[in-house]
């Protein structure tokens with residue numbers, strides 16, 4: 514399979530069609546990005562990198578980091594984690610508060626904000642330097658020191674943190690949050706403000722296409738069974754209330770972020786990251802979703 518030709522064809526077709534959305538503005542600093550940037554990077558299991566467009570430009574990975582923190586915490590807590598967070602699609606927006614009340618402080622899954630806050634709280638309890646260790650972990654997965662935390666983006670989110678703060682206090686009211694809210698939020702905003710390129714992001718997801726073993730870190734990151742479970746969660750919950758639509762159109766486990774990035778994997782074949790900042794009304798990148806749909810259409814295979 515000529516992956517370079519494939520992603521170039523996908524890139525050209527999407528650029529010709531040029532579907533548009535709107536950049537995220539609820540974190541004001543994210544609105545300063547050039548909306549015309551678009552890149553695709555695909556990494557096979559031998560470590561070959563195929564890239565097109567702005568695939569080496571660093572961007573705000575936002576919620577894509579929820580997969581990295583889940584992998585760190587899953588490895589430590591194993592199945593005990595699932596007493597604090599569920600594994601069901603939420604069918605609700607990523608920052609929804611309502612469901613958490615009905616379900617007595619147990620978030621639906623680790624990828625909605627409430628669930629990710631529980632994961633970061635668990636991480637905070639076990640790791641001595643949580644923010645540095647998240648960066649170190651992602652650097653290791655990417656095979657080089659690529660992670661930069663954009664302090665302006667972090668501060669911008671901190672200054673508009675009403676919903677995430679409300680979620681954290683609500684979790685605390687239900688005894689599902691062990692540490693100080695401000696401390697955990699500081700780590701959560703730092704992980705969301707990580708900037709890296711499509712190339713590095715695709716490399717950092719490679720272990721999930723490879724039964725838990727990272728060819729870049731040269732070690733097992735999670736067991737084969739944990740890798741399969743993280744992939745199942747990405748397939749069912751990675752795109753919030755658009756997860757069914759993504760599975761239907763693309764058919765790969767993946768995770769989106771409001772910076773416009775999506776990382777996805779085709780188990781036993783490749784990992785891929787796509788980035789374009791303009792989003793649809795569910796907070797997922799319009800061009801990135803279309804690009805991945807075209808990719809699996811042209812490949813004539815997905816998970817299914």
Ligand code: DON
Nearest residue numbers: 575576607705769770771796
């Ligand atoms: O907590 C937030 O709202 C953001 N830092 C991350 C949200 C996000 O990326 C949702 N993804 N589509």
